[in-house]
Amino acid sequence: MAEQASINLGLEGVYFDESMICKVDGVEGKLYYRGYPIEALAEHSNFEEVSYLLLYGKLPTKPELESFSSLLSSNREIEPQVLEYIKTMAGKSHAMHVLRTAISMEASLDKQADEATPEANLLKSSRLIAKTGSIVAAIGRLSMGAKYVEPDKSLGHAENFLHMLQGEKPEPEKAKMLDLMMVLHAEHSSNASTFSTIVTGSTLSDLYSAAVSGIGTLKGPLHGGADERALKMLYDIGKPENTESYINGILSSKERVMGFGHRVYKTYDPRARIIKKYLTKIQSDSTEEVQNLASIALAAEKMMVERLGKSHNIWPNVDFFSGPVYRHIGIPIEIFTPLFAVSRMPGWCAHMLEYWGNNRLIRPLDYYKGPLDLKYVPIEQR
Ligand code: ACO
Numbered sequence: 001m002a003e004q005a006s007i008n009l010g011l012e013g014v015y016f017d018e019s020m021i022c023k024v025d026g027v028e029g030k031l032y033y034r035g036y037p038i039e040a041l042a043e044h045s046n047f048e049e050v051s052y053l054l055l056y057g058k059l060p061t062k063p064e065l066e067s068f069s070s071l072l073s074s075n076r077e078i079e080p081q082v083l084e085y086i087k088t089m090a091g092k093s094h095a096m097h098v099l100r101t102a103i104s105m106e107a108s109l110d111k112q113a114d115e116a117t118p119e120a121n122l123l124k125s126s127r128l129i130a131k132t133g134s135i136v137a138a139i140g141r142l143s144m145g146a147k148y149v150e151p152d153k154s155l156g157h158a159e160n161f162l163h164m165l166q167g168e169k170p171e172p173e174k175a176k177m178l179d180l181m182m183v184l185h186a187e188h189s190s191n192a193s194t195f196s197t198i199v200t201g202s203t204l205s206d207l208y209s210a211a212v213s214g215i216g217t218l219k220g221p222l223h224g225g226a227d228e229r230a231l232k233m234l235y236d237i238g239k240p241e242n243t244e245s246y247i248n249g250i251l252s253s254k255e256r257v258m259g260f261g262h263r264v265y266k267t268y269d270p271r272a273r274i275i276k277k278y279l280t281k282i283q284s285d286s287t288e289e290v291q292n293l294a295s296i297a298l299a300a301e302k303m304m305v306e307r308l309g310k311s312h313n314i315w316p317n318v319d320f321f322s323g324p325v326y327r328h329i330g331i332p333i334e335i336f337t338p339l340f341a342v343s344r345m346p347g348w349c350a351h352m353l354e355y356w357g358n359n360r361l362i363r364p365l366d367y368y369k370g371p372l373d374l375k376y377v378p379i380e381q382r
Contacts, residue, residue, distance in 0.1 A: 231323025
């Protein structure tokens with residue numbers, strides 16, 4: 001009898017390497033970047049500092065942070081050919097397609113694209129982090145039919161993103177909130193997009209190719225695309241009193257409620273907890289649209305937690321409350337998932353750099369269960 005393989009569908013529960021970057025404790029609902037609890041980083045840190053922490057493995061000193069932040073801001077320019085492409089395609093195709101292609105184009109214009117030293121890869125990481133922000137802001141702005149706005153080196157990463165998207169210096173409260181969202185999305189161990197980034201890099205392909213794999217993987221509605229779908233669901237529900245019948249409809253047809261459930265968290269996602277706290281804080285000061293979305297989201301969360309929380313381990317994930325917060329900041333739904341890529345770029349790069357320190361080609365097995373030794377029949381006789 002043939003040897004029986006043990007199969008872990010979706011690689012569930014499989015460790016493929018060790019890492020020093022991120023701990024996701026799916027039982028206790030805790031998340032740490034390089035050992036620091038996400039709650040502390042959300043309260044005290046910012047996106048630039050968290051990017052440094054992920055890439056370099058330690059919190060920066062003040063001069064280190066200043067020099068890293070100015071490295072990022074000096075790399076914000078979009079290459080002219082890439083900008084031309086964005087101008088041609090923005091609004092005509094899903095923003096994730098445009099982003100993926102734009103990053104590929106940046107690779108072909110970077111003379112260091114195939115230089116594989118750790119120093120070159122760190123520099124390329126900062127370029128990728130900086131340029132992805134500008135590219136996504138440009139896609140968002142040009143999709144609305146507005147004129148392109150140049151990056152502003154004097155602003156922080158989140159502030160500059162909003163400036164390029166909205167064409168004016170953002171309100172400090174909104175820039176701070178976007179910065180917080182970027183911190184919360186910056187890293188999450190070997191999720192699907194990070195894993196695909198590493199798979200690509202493990203062939204000793206280049207960092208841009210690895211990042212493009214991450215972007216392609218993030219797009220799916222079971223992963224980064226869920227934030228967009230979760231907000232569309234809130235709009236579909238329309239008003240809080242419709243929530244119960246709408247959610248019942250989804251559950252009775254055995255479909256998924258977007259923004260709930262997680263492969264690792266079998267409890268409340270700590271990022272969703274933080275975002276919910278901020279949403280509750282801003283709710284009464286926001287637009288009518290956001291107040292309504294927030295009320296629907298809170299009603300849906302209550303219902304889902306009662307119905308599926310403890311009994312089925314299905315709780316809100318990071319994507320559920322993000323939509324109303326992004327709408328409060330003034331971010332269009334079309335760029336929610338690309339914005340996730342902006343935030344996750346430091347995590348992807350950090351993992352790639354770490355994996356290259358002890359690279360091994362990733363090549364798992366599938367268990368072939370089809371027939372063997374079939375007799376080849378010439379085409380005329382089939
Ligand atoms: N709504 C309703 N039921 C759900 C949901 C949900 N969101 N998620 C899981 N379930 C149910 C499944 O139908 C299944 O039920 P069954 O056993 O009766 O068939 C059970 O829970 C287990 O589901 P799996 O798909 O096996 O769990 P998995 O670990 O693969 O799921 C996933 C994780 C893909 C995220 C899933 O929960 C889902 O589809 N959620 C909605 C999409 C989403 O929000 N994705 C974002 C995740 S976070 C991120 O990537 C940033």
